Amino acid sequence: MAWLDSLSPQTQFVFFTLLKIGCVLGLLLTLVAYAVLAERKVSALIQDRVGPNRVNLPLIGSIPFLGQFLTKLGFWHPLVDGVKSFIKEDFTPGHVRKIYFWLAPAISLVPAFLVIAVIPFGSTLGAQKMVIADLNVGILYTFGIVSLGVYGVVLAGYAANSKFPFLGGIRASAQMISYEIAMGMSVIPVFLVVGHLNLGKIIEHQAQNGWNVLPIFGGGFSAQTLLLVPCGLVSFVIFFISALAETNRLPFDMAESESELVSGYHTEYSSMKFGMFFIGEYANMFAGAAMMTTLFFGGWTLPFFGLDVAPVAGEWWKGLLHIGIFMGKMLGFMFTFMWIRWMLPRFRYDQLMDLGWRRMIPLALANIILTAGVLALTNR
Amino acid sequence: MALPDILFYLFAFLTLLFGVLVVANPFSRNPVTSAMFLVLTICAMAGLFVLLNAFFLAAVQILVYAGAVMVLFLFVIMLLDLKEEQRRKINLFGIVTGTGAVLGLGFLLTRTIWGGDLEQAANPRVIGDTKALGLELFTKGQFLLPFEIVSVLLLVAMVGVILLSKKELK
Amino acid sequence: MIVKRNALTWFERLYLPAIIGGLKVTTRHFLNTLTTKTPVTQQYPEEPTRVLPGYRGAPYLVRDQDGATKCVSCQLCEFVCPPKAIRITPPGPTGKPADRTNAEKMPEEFEINMLRCIFCGLCQEVCPEEAIFLKSDFSLTGLARSEMIYDKDKLLALGGTHPGIQKWKHKLDEAKEQETFPVKV
DSSP: OHHHHHSOHHHHHHHHHHHHHHHHHHHHHHHHHHHHHHHHHHHHHHTTSOOOOOOOOTTGGGSTTHHHHHHHHTTTHHHHHHHHHHHSOOOOOTTSOHHHHHHHHHHHHHHHHHHGGGOOOSSEETTEESOSOOOTTHHHHHHHHHHHTHHHHHHHHHHTOSHHHHHHHHHHHHHHHHHHHHHHHHHHHHHHHHOOOOHHHHHHHHHHHOOTTSTTSSSOOOHHHHHHHHHHHHHHHHHHHHHHHHTTOTTSOGGGOTTTSTTGGGTTOOHHHHHHHHHHHHHHHHHHHHHHHHHHSOTTOOSSTTTTSOOOTTOHHHHHHHHHHHHHHHHHHHHHHHHHHTTSOOOOHHHHHHIIIIIIHHHHHHHHHHHHHHHHHTTO | OOHHHHHHHHHHHHHHHHHHHHHHOSSOOOHHHHHHHHHHHHHHHHHHHHHTTOHHHHHHIIIIIIIIIHHHHHHHHHHHTOOOOOOOOOOHHHHHHHHHHHHHHHHHHHHHHHHSOHHHHHSOOSOOOHHHHHHHHHTSSSOHHHHHHHHHHHHHHHHHHHHHHOOOOO | OOOOOOOOOHHHHTOHHHHHHHHHHHHHHHHHHHHTSOOSOOOTTTSOOOOOTTOOOOEEEOBOTTSOBOOOOOOHHHHHOTTOOEEEEOOOTTSOOOSSTTOSOOOSEEEEETTTOOOOOHHHHHOTTOOEEEOSOOOOOOSSTGGGEEOHHHHHHHHOBOOOOOHHHHHHHHHHHHTTSSOOO
16 A cells, blocks of 8 residues: 555545546446346335346356345346346437437436535545545535436437427426426525535534434534424425436326336437436436435434544544445435335326426425524524 | 646637537537537536636536526427528628627727736636625625616516416406 | 215325325335235246136147047138138048047048137137137247147147037936926925
8 A cells, every 4th residue: 555655645636536436436336227126126015026036147046045045036137137238229210310319318327427426425434535526516516417417308309309209308307497496495494504515514514413304313402403393304305306306206207107108208219228318317316315315314424323423543444334324324215216106196297397386496485584584583 | 737727728628619619510500409519618618617716606507507598498499390590691781790790899808808907817816615705795795786686687587478478368 | 977076174185194194005015015925926937827717728629538539520610710720631531430439520630720829719619519629728839830730639639538428418317307306296
């Protein structure tokens, strides 16, 4: 490790950033693949059936107990799905607009990964902070990138040059920009309470004063904390619903409602391009779950066992534990996303837009005014 | 050449390039292509804002301008199904007035930039984080009244559009 | 008729009780399938499919209780088959005599092309001798098209036995029943 110290600080910074990017991307792509499997398994268990349980790799399947257990769990299905995505025929229909056809899956995929760059997924490991880019306008950057993700859907619908995908694309992107507004406005009370836009500092504030969703742990009871409880809860609920709508998940998935609009805006796509849309959808879900964990549920901290401060020099296992806590919370949110899918019927499109514009936005605005009022009156 | 200089030249070149491509792209005469190049111009401009230490402005530029306004532009262009532009015949009057207008504008710009203080403009003296921007807009500075008037102006524009596009109630 | 829809009470209008009810249902299903209840999935190649009686599988020829072919080569199934999957070669004047003593002839060659068969069951309906039945096989595979044209021996082997029309035995049984019905005073 001596050669690391011999490099200049800039080179060290570049090296560690590249290392972090590599690890995060690798982990995220693996998690996305297994999220597809988890969705199929969870959906199956809720519907009284078993999910995928067939893929049996030749060597590993013959390990006595573990091999069969992994097969029953469907553990190798994402591997097989990935191979299938690559070897399927990837054709371009004759009637599409070629440039946008090629561009749309990429534009749909990239913003999801870019959002993960600002999220602190741990405290520190050694001397490195566990966040790729510690921006001072972290949350604004996130919302900006999320709003760029709309272009993928719009261009996908437009490129296909045929009625149903176009309608699906327009509807999906209109839904996304409507709920973006509610999402942005619902997070403003969090900044009013914390005072910073930096995600690391939001987590520190939550470690000291209790989680933003229910700020009564940690800081102890006071009039301000009690009055802020409904604000935090309403904020979280609006953010959760908007995140569901942003990623086009049920109950808001009218745009790609699989039985009604053929396949929505990604009808004309096959093999890897469709795979990229799929990965983009699940990566967006992960980004939304990570945002919720960071903003409302305390990120990598737990309010007991002294886990709410960054570890001192010698305790590297604490850094790993923090990463584990963050992953646990994020996976809990992912499970909730999959769970809600089978619980609620789908919203009709006009009901969806009505909910977004006429209920969520006024509620978020009222929440901002209420939080500001509480903070002003209890003299912060 | 330090990295900020390289980045500045890169972003400036990209902004100018994409700006030119909005009106004069050789790829297709589709209005959607122009709109997409405009989005790229806005993103490059956001990069320039970051180099000037205005992080909040860069993020809000992408959020509002590239992410919402341009998406709505795209909706209008796609839904109205504009045909590709016909080539217009070039006439002398148009060329003369066009060139005159461009020259006049260019003269004004050059005069302003060269006459002013270039050094001070390129090195921002305010460490403008979000809090300072907020204080400047809302309390300390003299921008509170213009800010509120601009928001009322936007409201008037929205109300006007809704009124004009409402169907007649029988 | 007019269906009266009651207005929602304010508690129901919150939608939260409905959502919590939905949560309870899904949780119950999830935990049940995870721990106690067996899922409804049938693991197909390992568990054979149980077909119900009346299922229209692949058509096979049957033998009667003495091991003789019931088919008398009347060719009615060949003419009724919609995709013309059955092809029968009748014996002619110089063919082999029938297996049964009370049958006039039996087919010299009886082929069903399983790739053409649509499993409609018309051949079973039309056969006057109850000689062809649609059994319960639904997945037939072969490595060549010629392999999927089943000839008479294969069809008879796959068909099994089905008792013939035993007219005199049935008349005897009816006569015995007559002795006890109507009830003698």
